[in-house]
Amino acid sequence: MRAKSRFIVFFVAMLAAAAVYAQDSAANGSSSPPPPALPGIPEERLSINGYFNVESDYQPSAYGLGDHNASVDVDVFELLINYKGPDKFRVSAALDLEHGTDTEFIQGHLTTGWLFMEYAHSDALKLRVGKFLTPFGVFNEIHGAKNLFLARDEPRATLKPQKIAKNGYRYAPKWLAGAEATGELSFGKQSIEYIVAAGNGDQTETNPYEQDNNSKKATTARIQYSPNDNLLFGVSTYHDYLTVAGASNTGHVTSYGAHAHYTPGQWRFLYELTHGSRRLPSALLTGTESGQVAEAGYVFGKYTPYVQWQGLNTSLGTTKEKANAYIGGVDVALGRHFVYKVQDAYWTGSSLNKKFDFPGRHYHEINMAFFYAF
Amino acid sequence: MKRVIVVLIAALLASAAVLGESGNVQVIVNPANPLTSIDKTDLSKIFLKKLSRWPNGQPTQPVDLPEGSSARAQFSSQILGKAVSAVSAYWQQQIFAGKELPPMTKASEAEIVAYVKANPNSIGYVSTASVTHEVKVLALK
Numbered sequence: 197m198r199a200k201s202r203f204i205v206f207f208v209a210m211l212a213a214a215a216v217y218a219q220d221s222a223a224n225g226s227s228s229p230p231p232p233a234l235p236g237i238p239e240e241r242l243s244i245n246g247y248f249n250v251e252s253d254y255q256p257s258a259y260g261l262g263d264h265n266a267s268v269d270v271d272v273f274e275l276l277i278n279y280k281g282p283d284k285f286r287v288s289a290a291l292d293l294e295h296g297t298d299t300e301f302i303q304g305h306l307t308t309g310w311l312f313m314e315y316a317h318s319d320a321l322k323l324r325v326g327k328f329l330t331p332f333g334v335f336n337e338i339h340g341a342k343n344l345f346l347a348r349d350e351p352r353a354t355l356k357p358q359k360i361a362k363n364g365y366r367y368a369p370k371w372l373a374g375a376e377a378t379g380e381l382s383f384g385k386q387s388i389e390y391i392v393a394a395g396n397g398d399q400t401e402t403n404p405y406e407q408d409n410n411s412k413k414a415t416t417a418r419i420q421y422s423p424n425d426n427l428l429f430g431v432s433t434y435h436d437y438l439t440v441a442g443a444s445n446t447g448h449v450t451s452y453g454a455h456a457h458y459t460p461g462q463w464r465f466l467y468e469l470t471h472g473s474r475r476l477p478s479a480l481l482t483g484t485e486s487g488q489v490a491e492a493g494y495v496f497g498k499y500t501p502y503v504q505w506q507g508l509n510t511s512l513g514t515t516k517e518k519a520n521a522y523i524g525g526v527d528v529a530l531g532r533h534f535v536y537k538v539q540d541a542y543w544t545g546s547s548l549n550k551k552f553d554f555p556g557r558h559y560h561e562i563n564m565a566f567f568y569a570f
Numbered sequence: 571m572k573r574v575i576v577v578l579i580a581a582l583l584a585s586a587a588v589l590g591e592s593g594n595v596q597v598i599v600n601p602a603n604p605l606t607s608i609d610k611t612d613l614s615k616i617f618l619k620k621l622s623r624w625p626n627g628q629p630t631q632p633v634d635l636p637e638g639s640s641a642r643a644q645f646s647s648q649i650l651g652k653a654v655s656a657v658s659a660y661w662q663q664q665i666f667a668g669k670e671l672p673p674m675t676k677a678s679e680a681e682i683v684a685y686v687k688a689n690p691n692s693i694g695y696v697s698t699a700s701v702t703h704e705v706k707v708l709a710l711k
Contacts, residue, residue, distance in 0.1 A: 337668070569666075
């Protein structure tokens with residue numbers, strides 16, 4: 197009860213702060229001037245972008261996978277640095293400072309979100325080497341950029357199944373170190389974007405972005421077709437062999453995805469389907485999993501209310517786990533690049549889902565975030 | 571009824587006046603650029619960084635006005651077919667997925683003209699009043 201009242205006070209304070217800001221920004225109504233160029237480097241060569249996200253969750257009930265303490269998470273400060281040379285080369289780096297990084301006390305994380313160099317032969321062919329976000333499905337490549345999707349978080353059913361099912365696993369690792377070829381072919385309003393990549397894949401024994409202990413490489417590909425500005429279809433695939441020292445059998449991860457994004461007028465619709473199988477090295481059983489996410493939203497000026505459904509099915513031997521989420525929320529544009537998000541997520545798991553091994557097997561969680569992009 | 575018709579005519583006249591103003595944005599390039607006209611679709615692709623080379627193989631260098639500029643609002647709507655906010659969202663998608671970077675932005679139309687004058691591969695847009703003889707206006711096809 198005490199926790200609940202504390203959360204309500206916190207929630208009201210956050211809303212009040214948002215309202216004050218909204219009034220201030222409306223009163224000022226001015227657009228900010230472009231950032232000055234750094235001395236010595238031409239403005240068109242170097243760019244710095246990024247985003248900052250602070251969020252909080254509150255699970256009112258005693259049982260569940262959520263946060264009962266309404267913790268405030270200084271989620272991420274992401275810095276994106278691009279240097280575009282006078283030739284056809286570009287170096288791109290994303291630095292993620294997560295959870296109030298403080299190395300002195302071994303708290304939080306500092307991660308390279310990506311780090312690659314690109315050679316742009318033409319619009320239809322760009323070659324990259326380095327570390328990338330694996331281009332599988334809709335969400336992995338945009339990961340924490342919360343202004344690019346409706347719900348507070350990326351969907352677990354299609355991106356992070358391991359969070360809602362004991363036998364769940366990622367369809368593709370978050371990152372891949374290797375080489376990528378990408379490009380876009382456009383015909384009038386229509387366009388086709390492709391990306392193919394090969395890299396070290398996922399490993400537990402070595403730094404997968406440095407020493408590869410696996411002679412076989414992971415491969416991934418995605419094609420997106422856009423018949424016009426409002427509609428996009430995509431399919432993706434990922435395959436990797438899994439090995440560990442001393443294991444006699446090689447395992448594998450094979451995943452497929454399909455997605456569609458439709459934005460007629462003020463409406464926002466998205467559907468994503470993922471399916472995959474995985475066998476760990478030396479394991480006898482092959483696990484499978486399928487995830488879906490469907491969402492719809494409507495932009496009313498500053499407010500974008502939305503609903504989302506997620507469904508996950510995993511199977512390993514006789515163990516079949518299911519999980520569903522029913523989410524409703526609203527995004528409030530407090531400024532051009534400043535978004536406040538609040539939602540209620542209702543999660544439920546099947547009787548064999550070991551992650552939901554608590555009374556009732558379901559729970560609500562209120563999620564919110566303050567997100568600023570620059 | 572008469573009053574309604576008068577109000578409707580006044581509204582139509584007002585909107586026509588606004589549309590007339592929106593035609594004032596001119597696309598400019600450096601005088602060394604051999605083109606004299608440009609297709610609207612190609613122009614859109616250049617500003618969305620989907621077309622990065624001129625026909626002679628040189629890199630295109632689009633230069634944009636700030637988001638609050640009325641000329642940018644007209645250009646976005648007429649050429650890119652989107653509101654400035656939608657274009658901004660498009661660029662955020664590109665940037666945060668590690669793809670492309672938006673065109674460079676200059677603070678004023680005078681700076682756009684100066685930049686285009688100084689850079690042979692550049693392309694920009696300004697209102698008619700800001701055009702000088704030091705840059706070349708491209709006709710829209």
